[in-house]
Amino acid sequence: GAGVSQSPSNKVTEKGKDVELRCDPISGHTALYWYRQSLGQGLEFLIYFQGNSAPDKSGLPSDRFSAERTGGSVSTLTIQRTQQEDSAVYLCASIRDAMADTQYFGPGTRLTVL
Amino acid sequence: AQKITQTQPGMFVQEKEAVTLDCTYDTSDQSYGLFWYKQPSSGEMIFLIYQGSYDEQNATEGRYSLNFQKARKSANLVISASQLGDSAMYFCAMRDRGAQKLVFGQGTRLTINP
Numbered sequence: 001g002a003g004v005s006q007s008p009s010n011k012v013t014e015k016g017k018d019v020e021l022r023c024d025p026i027s028g029h030t031a032l033y034w035y036r037q038s039l040g041q042g043l044e045f046l047i048y049f050q051g052n053s054a055p056d057k058s059g060l061p062s063d064r065f066s067a068e069r070t071g072g073s074v075s076t077l078t079i080q081r082t083q084q085e086d087s088a089v090y091l092c093a094s095i096r097d098a099m100a101d102t103q104y105f106g107p108g109t110r111l112t113v114l
Numbered sequence: 115a116q117k118i119t120q121t122q123p124g125m126f127v128q129e130k131e132a133v134t135l136d137c138t139y140d141t142s143d144q145s146y147g148l149f150w151y152k153q154p155s156s157g158e159m160i161f162l163i164y165q166g167s168y169d170e171q172n173a174t175e176g177r178y179s180l181n182f183q184k185a186r187k188s189a190n191l192v193i194s195a196s197q198l199g200d201s202a203m204y205f206c207a208m209r210d211r212g213a214q215k216l217v218f219g220q221g222t223r224l225t226i227n228p
Binding site for chain 2: 043
């Protein structure tokens with residue numbers, strides 16, 4: 001596909017369970033971002049990957065959140081021991097390279113923690 | 115710290131009228147980029163327009179234009195001849211050259227009335 005894809009589109013889980021969210025960036029894009037959008041709010045930066053550099057994890061809200069990017073392409077965001085306040089839409093974006101300007105977003109994963 | 119302010123939580127406009135969505139920003143950097151994204155009810159973030167801080171001309175993309183007033187630190191989005199399909203949330207965002215993440219405003223919900 002031409003755009004950023006994310007899976008699943010919706011995830012309902014019980015408090016305390018772990019979840020994994022997946023992002024497939026645009027082919028050839030070297031940089032990848034994760035954002036979180038709580039209901040009625042703007043987007044909150046979580047983590048950034050650029051090539052083989054160490055990721056910028058400065059936006060991760062707690063140590064329950066982690067992310068990895070394998071082979072410089074697909075990324076997985078993992079939330080351990082989910083809490084109700086983790087309920088949000090998780091958006092992934094990719095960018096051609098560090099000097100490019102425009103981030104292209106995927107459709108997001110809506111996470112609901114019961 | 116970078117900050118984006120969108121002071122209009124909601125806007126209601128008649129179809130075919132022009133509409134201006136306000137955005138002000140705060141940064142100490144001289145080099146930065148400003149973005150507008152549209153988020154329809156489907157949830158995907160759609161890139162609309164980009165303005166670099168050193169661009170002398172206001173950016174335009176079809177019916178979208180960005181009214182960039184650097185001294186006032188404002189980057190308002192103008193939509194000409196609004197259409198029903200323009201109804202959505204609109205987010206203003208900024209990226210400093212020294213950073214990689216986008217900082218988003220809280221958004222403006224635009225409703226186009228027939």
